[in-house]
Amino acid sequence: MTTTVKPKIQVPEKKKESASRGSVYQSNQLNLWYDTNHALKNIDLDIKENEVTAIIGPSGCGKSTYIKTLNRMTETIPSVKTSGEIIYRGKNILEKGYKFEELRTKVGMVFQKPNPFPKSIYENIAYGPRIHGIKNKKILDQIVEKSLRGAAIWDEVKDRLNENAYSLSGGQQQRICIARCLAIEPDVILMDEPTSALDPISTLKVEELVQELKKEYSIIIVTHNMQQAARISDKTAFFLNGEVIEFDETDKIFSNPSDKRTEDYISGRFG
Amino acid sequence: MNYIDHESVAKKTNSRLLKNKVLKSIFLAATMFGLIVLAILLYRIVTQGSEYLSLEFFTSFASRIPENSGIKAAILGSIYLMLVVAPISMFLGVGTAVYLEEYAKKNKLTNFIRINISNLAGVPSVVFGLLGLTIFARFFGLGISILAAGLTMSLLILPIIIVAAQEAIRSVPKELRDASYAMGATKWQTILRIVLPAAIPGILTGSILALSRAIGETAPLVVLGIPTILMFTPDSILSTFTALPMQIFDWTKRPQVAFHDVAAAGIIVLMTLLIIMNSIAVFIRNKYQKRY
Amino acid sequence: MSMKEPNSTLNVQELIAQKSNRGLLSFVEKLMPKLLLAIAIVSVLTTLGILATLVVETYIFFTRVPFWEFITGTEWYPFANSTPTFGVLPLVIGTLKITGIAVLVAVPLGIATAIYLSEYASHRARKVIKPILEVLAGVPTIVYGFFALTFVTPILRSISPEVSIFNAISPGIVVGIMIIPMIASLSEDAMNSVPNSMRDGAYALGSTKLEVAIKIVLPAAISGIVASTVLAISRAIGETMIVAVAAGSTPRFDGDLTGSIQTMTAYIVQVTTGDAGYGTTIYYSIYAVGFTLFIFTLIMNMLAQYISKRFREEY
Numbered sequence: 001m002t003t004t005v006k007p008k009i010q011v012p013e014k015k016k017e018s019a020s021r022g023s024v025y026q027s028n029q030l031n032l033w034y035d036t037n038h039a040l041k042n043i044d045l046d047i048k049e050n051e052v053t054a055i056i057g058p059s060g061c062g063k064s065t066y067i068k069t070l071n072r073m074t075e076t077i078p079s080v081k082t083s084g085e086i087i088y089r090g091k092n093i094l095e096k097g098y099k100f101e102e103l104r105t106k107v108g109m110v111f112q113k114p115n116p117f118p119k120s121i122y123e124n125i126a127y128g129p130r131i132h133g134i135k136n137k138k139i140l141d142q143i144v145e146k147s148l149r150g151a152a153i154w155d156e157v158k159d160r161l162n163e164n165a166y167s168l169s170g171g172q173q174q175r176i177c178i179a180r181c182l183a184i185e186p187d188v189i190l191m192d193e194p195t196s197a198l199d200p201i202s203t204l205k206v207e208e209l210v211q212e213l214k215k216e217y218s219i220i221i222v223t224h225n226m227q228q229a230a231r232i233s234d235k236t237a238f239f240l241n242g243e244v245i246e247f248d249e250t251d252k253i254f255s256n257p258s259d260k261r262t263e264d265y266i267s268g269r270f271g
Numbered sequence: 272m273n274y275i276d277h278e279s280v281a282k283k284t285n286s287r288l289l290k291n292k293v294l295k296s297i298f299l300a301a302t303m304f305g306l307i308v309l310a311i312l313l314y315r316i317v318t319q320g321s322e323y324l325s326l327e328f329f330t331s332f333a334s335r336i337p338e339n340s341g342i343k344a345a346i347l348g349s350i351y352l353m354l355v356v357a358p359i360s361m362f363l364g365v366g367t368a369v370y371l372e373e374y375a376k377k378n379k380l381t382n383f384i385r386i387n388i389s390n391l392a393g394v395p396s397v398v399f400g401l402l403g404l405t406i407f408a409r410f411f412g413l414g415i416s417i418l419a420a421g422l423t424m425s426l427l428i429l430p431i432i433i434v435a436a437q438e439a440i441r442s443v444p445k446e447l448r449d450a451s452y453a454m455g456a457t458k459w460q461t462i463l464r465i466v467l468p469a470a471i472p473g474i475l476t477g478s479i480l481a482l483s484r485a486i487g488e489t490a491p492l493v494v495l496g497i498p499t500i501l502m503f504t505p506d507s508i509l510s511t512f513t514a515l516p517m518q519i520f521d522w523t524k525r526p527q528v529a530f531h532d533v534a535a536a537g538i539i540v541l542m543t544l545l546i547i548m549n550s551i552a553v554f555i556r557n558k559y560q561k562r563y
Numbered sequence: 564m565s566m567k568e569p570n571s572t573l574n575v576q577e578l579i580a581q582k583s584n585r586g587l588l589s590f591v592e593k594l595m596p597k598l599l600l601a602i603a604i605v606s607v608l609t610t611l612g613i614l615a616t617l618v619v620e621t622y623i624f625f626t627r628v629p630f631w632e633f634i635t636g637t638e639w640y641p642f643a644n645s646t647p648t649f650g651v652l653p654l655v656i657g658t659l660k661i662t663g664i665a666v667l668v669a670v671p672l673g674i675a676t677a678i679y680l681s682e683y684a685s686h687r688a689r690k691v692i693k694p695i696l697e698v699l700a701g702v703p704t705i706v707y708g709f710f711a712l713t714f715v716t717p718i719l720r721s722i723s724p725e726v727s728i729f730n731a732i733s734p735g736i737v738v739g740i741m742i743i744p745m746i747a748s749l750s751e752d753a754m755n756s757v758p759n760s761m762r763d764g765a766y767a768l769g770s771t772k773l774e775v776a777i778k779i780v781l782p783a784a785i786s787g788i789v790a791s792t793v794l795a796i797s798r799a800i801g802e803t804m805i806v807a808v809a810a811g812s813t814p815r816f817d818g819d820l821t822g823s824i825q826t827m828t829a830y831i832v833q834v835t836t837g838d839a840g841y842g843t844t845i846y847y848s849i850y851a852v853g854f855t856l857f858i859f860t861l862i863m864n865m866l867a868q869y870i871s872k873r874f875r876e877e878y
Contacts, residue, residue, distance in 0.1 A: 076452060131451075487703025
């Protein structure tokens with residue numbers, strides 16, 4: 001399953017049609033500080049829709065911070081300051097007064113550790129639609145089934161929708177979390193190292209799912225696993241010390257990086 | 272030359288080990304002391320009170336004759352009192368805890384509220400009685416009523432419930448909140464639909480323990496002037512009432528020894544209630560512990 | 564907005580756009596913190612209510628009884644027909660007698676229990692003993708009062724005929740028993756927070772468990788232990804029902820422990836169970852006594868907080 005050819009990691013053939021796609025996220029001169037710690041430095045990235053964009057880099061390079069800024073989840077941490085802009089669908093989401101609740105209904109997120117709510121599987125999936133005012137039981141039933149099918153877990157849980165989500169295995173929990181995020185039919189799905197807590201088989205299932213989801217959703221995935229980035233992404237951004245070192249087609253990054261530091265990182269010389 | 276004489280060290284080791292053993296038994300004995308006292312206390316009360324513990328004891332009012340004395344008014348009064356205390360104290364306690372854990376900014380007001388709560392927890396219950404007597408019974412004109420006593424007791428156990436609810440809310444993992452925020456939920460939606468449901472077992476456990484403190488509390492009722500000989504059961508929250516610990520206090524004060532046995536019977540009922548409440552609390556705690 | 568093709572009849576985002584009521588939501592979102600702050604303020608109002616009650620009624624008391632007589636007087640005869648006297652010191656002495664005996668009982672037993680639980684007891688023993696101690700802490704004080712009067716006092720009287728039915732020793736001992744769990748559990752918490760690396764260091768040098776407990780753990784946890792003792796003293800000072808039942812109602816300014824005494828709390832109970840009319844000097848005197856009691860316990864509580872904050876060990 002994993003290729004171990006070093007120093008270059010093989011990238012599957014992918015169609016190159018990126019140029020024709022529209023932008024979903026554009027970061028312009030984005031800076032972020034935790035107190036005095038300058039975590040993101042002048043980030044410029046143009047992320048296209050219906051692609052999988054991978055963000056790689058050693059721990060502490062700012063990749064998680066970056067993805068959390070895209071749905072303004074960084075705001076749950078106090079003492080965060082930002083400058084610059086992130087344009088999502090034509091609007092700067094960092095602007096004062098931007099309703100981030102609305103942003104988050106269009107941008108789903110999957111976290112490092114599976115974090116289903118301590119509720120039934122059904123209630124987990126119905127949570128998003130419910131908080132946004134959908135109460136009709138029939139519609140909710142449809143949404144739950146559709147989302148679970150979308151996350152390729154319907155067959156495993158269809159007979160136990162009323163069981164607590166914590167009765168599932170870790171890999172299943174993570175797919176429940178993905179289904180939960182599909183329930184509000186997001187435009188973009190942000191994934192923050194979604195497989196780091198999973199075993200290899202669950203990881204494979206999630207990766208296959210990402211390939212499937214890409215047809216309908218734009219996906220941005222943070223990963224510490226370079227093989228994973230190579231397997232599933234169309235574009236890859238390499239972060240180091242809060243800066244974007246290189247952002248390009250995934251096969252270009254892994255076969256012919258233009259920066260020495262990128263080459264060092266993907267060939268395993270550090271990180 | 273050697274600074275350490277290994278021979279003498281070896282010689283001393285035995286006495287050091289012996290000392291350790293002796294002190295260990297002393298520490299153990301000290302620990303057992305509390306347990307033994309509890310055992311004696313329970314044994315004494317059961318042997319003293321069981322004679323008077325009959326069905327009539329529950330269906331009779333207080334009386335001048337020990338044999339005819341019962342706790343009908345007292346037990347109903349205590350239950351009504353709890354029906355007032357439980358919703359009021361939980362509403363105020365959980366509300367305060369949510370504010371302090373979820374909304375409060377780190378400023379002087381918040382700090383003041385926190386310090387105030389921990390000081391309030393140390394105010395003697397008899398002083399709460401003075402508060403109830405002056406503010407609720409006289410100033411608000413509630414008189415010696417279930418409502419006046421219930422409000423007083425609610426404030427008395429408020430700090431306990433606040434602290435328990437704060438701990439329960441704090442133990443809800445941040446990941447769950449993040450998941451909810453990431454779906455576009457507002458802060459209040461997240462608190463109402465995710466944080467509070469997850470914290471409920473802890474809140475309930477703490478609240479039941481606090482209520483069991485309130486049900487046995489006597490001093491505020493004494494200060495409020497709750498009567499002890501009452502020949503009717505209360506019919507509204509504004510009527511006069513008596514309560515179990517009040518009744519026990521009254522019987523204990525009587526010079527006739529027979530009334531002490533009646534008091535013991537009352538204590539058996541009170542302690543049984545407490546044990547039931549504690550068991551429910553422990554059951555909830557064990558059943559819902561560590562689910563994430 | 565979305566470039567996706569509608570893949571079924573169900574379009575959740577559209578539904579959300581129709582249904583969601585941002586106006587109401589943001590109204591609730593703005594209202595809740597204010598509402599919850601108002602609820603949180605209730606605890607502050609409670610303190611203010613207590614203070615206002617005590618200050619106002621005590622002020623009225625001091626318009627009738629000179630302040631100086633109250634705090635330095637050694638005679639407390641409020642019920643005297645001709646010339647009632649209101650010197651609070653006999654009640655304070657009564658309270659201190661009970662507190663002193665309670666501390667003598669509870670501090671050694673409580674700390675020894677804490678040492679046993681934290682340093683010697685097996686995990687299983689701890690799991691059994693701690694809930695029982697919690698039960699001991701949860702016994703209503705009226706039950707302790709009954710126990711003091713009907714069990715401890717008779718035993719004391721059989722040992723020494725000097726002890727009368729109401730005395731300071733019996734309720735003092737029982738108040739001590741009541742506060743053992745408090746000292747034990749707070750001190751154990753303090754000892755448990757001493758890091759194991761400190762213990763391991765001493766064990767590796769060949770120390771016995773006793774030496775580790777006495778020379779390493781106890782000094783490291785001393786601020787927590789002292790704070791727990793101070794808190795327990797505050798509880799003993801404010802304890803009402805045990806003394807109201809078993810200590811008697813004889814305010815006296817001497818060192819006698821075997822005869823009937825009266826504490827501040829017991830005096831409040833005596834007046835409120837009696838028929839002192841509203842508006843009499845006796846009625847107002849319970850607030851003056853209550854205020855004195857409040858100040859004593861407040862000082863103790865603040866001292867405990869100060870000790871545990873100021874001397875908190877940093878590991």
